[in-house]
Amino acid sequence: MGNRSFHGISPAEHKRLRRLTAAPINGLEALTLFVSKIEDILGPSMEKWAESGQPVALMTEMNKVTYMVITNILFGANVDYDMQKMESLFYDLAQGLISIPINFPGCTYHKALKARRELVKILRANLDERRRVKNKKERAIEEKDMLDLLMEVEDEDGEKLDEETIIDVSLMFLLAGHETSAHATMWAAIFLKEHPEILQKLKKEQEEIIRRRPPTQKGLTLKEIRQMNYLSMVVDETLRRGNLSFAVFREATADVDIDGYLVPRGWRVVVYLRAIHVDPENYSKPEEFNPSRWEQTVKAKAGTFLPFGGGSKLCPGMDLAKLEMSIFLHHFVLHYDMERLNPNSPMVYLPLASTYDHCLVNFKRNH
Template identity: 55%
Template structure:
């Protein structure tokens, strides 16, 4: 009798478990298809020409797997999972940052999306636009962008501007490097970011106030961490902290704008030295309309954020990579020594002409930009239905241009994870295969200034200094940008033969 009762209990347990598993599978299937029903079925026949892929879980989409991959030591696993499941198609549908999206990973598709202003517009997540600003370059129309780019181009990348900035950059690089040798263990990346931020603040605001720059740089660090975080506006989350940092930055810039306007009213004259703030205050359209305070502040906030992060990180990685590969370091150093040797008597400091003669150093910088891929992706949005490689990108869908896949493609770059600046010798990359600053009309406006900063820094670093990392095996994190977890804790020492 007891055996029979036990059998019935066992049978009931098995029925319950089977029922539970069936319900679990059914619920999972429903949840996995919610986004498909919401965003694909309404497309009608167009849904059948979408790229392969999946839209992930409701609301979250594919973000959990994206964040999991980029918080591991293998961020490429995010795209490789699509390749293993759907083949090497180069385009994949996904649900990213709250919107149905298409990820493009081939040079041809990336170039098309970046250069076709008729079919695509900026498509940054609304959370990012809220942090950078509705009136910044990522939030304004094509026509407004073109007008403001014309305004700012000469002040940032023009020959005269770069020649002027070179001297100031060099002075700060020389003094900073010398100072760091006296500080013992330093976070090399932190010090580089402070240096590049000091330079960009001077260029754009003519300010050299150390307390002001330190306060601004701290707020920018917080802002930057929130840009690629999930948009959770609750205390303790990166996005919430970033919104608070933006408020403080806006208040600071508003006080600068107010002060400049008051100076102009009081003295009734324009300043002899015009910085970017002055240029933005002066510009007017064909009807005489000047920029509002909101427009000026958002543009400045965007420029100062973009203008120091990439330079600091790239300079750090170039120094690390060169120290790891002595054969490349010696070749780069020999070029810098030759430039100094050819210098006419009486010349002190670098000239723009000399910097443009640094052919091998330019290859070092390009290779560093390729390997680290500072910005893994940029966002666009389809303005109309677009067909690329036989697949449809529906109107209103986001497009993620995946730079990492392009720069680390073994079919384009042999041993892509290896740092090898010599790969650029007698090699011109095909269109779309090298996109460190983007492409098309929205190419990064400060690319020449960034390379100028990095070149000047590496010139003096190679000639006179060596880097000794405290934790050479430090793990690397990839969000918001690729960096050692310890921010490259190191000692900077003068080379034994250096007279600097």
């Protein structure tokens, strides 16, 4: 992932870099820009699935959509490189993260390192081109993407991020903003179809959002999404019940006593998230899909809801992932329906929880 990604820097530098990159990724300006980008990709894609008249592997198609979303958010819509080549390189890089680190031709890890070098070249050329354009004219706010925002950010001393940091952070977000979002969105659709009363309640909320909208407005706004209280509960319950990320990995920085058991300093610790999210001590009827458990009057105890990790290592792509899920679900419950062709499909649990058939469905428009 590079020397300047969040995974490999010191705690102090991690804190500094997170602070500097928070606004370009999760700030109000960034998320406002992202809404229309996501909707412009999701809307036509869903329409295409419905019009095809053929079964759709929802997991596969959502992977394509979330890849288009994250590359559009990062690079903008007008790119002059081979997107299929980029996707192939990105896939090789992702596979390297879960491979045995043998740097020998033909091995997955070797391919990943080679893919990284190619991706770095593409990003570096992109940054050079942006600097040339910037010297000629300032880009309008609506034309900006994440790379623009990362290039503009400054610390308290007026120092900007260096090129190596921008590249490593960008590659990190290409990974973090892709596959997990696709899986979470797939599970949200599955859970809603299994619970029609919840789907109808969500649909009613979305219809009310549309009813209050000015007649001249086209498309969703961030303000509207933040008013979708029940949809937010559906998203959180999907993340809890879907249990996508199976664990986080940490290191004990001091001797820790847990109920009489000593965890010595320096030991590696695996926090098994899937056990936490279905622990009956944390959640009543944990196997049940119940968005209402997230009513504002009910708050999860600290350390019991960790779909994006926690503390200083909280996944920086959390708000973007929830935004993608929210926009998909808004359009899905209002305009579309689906029927699973293999409702009893076997499951795959690593690295992410999914169905073996990639959720094969008949996807159609509501009449």
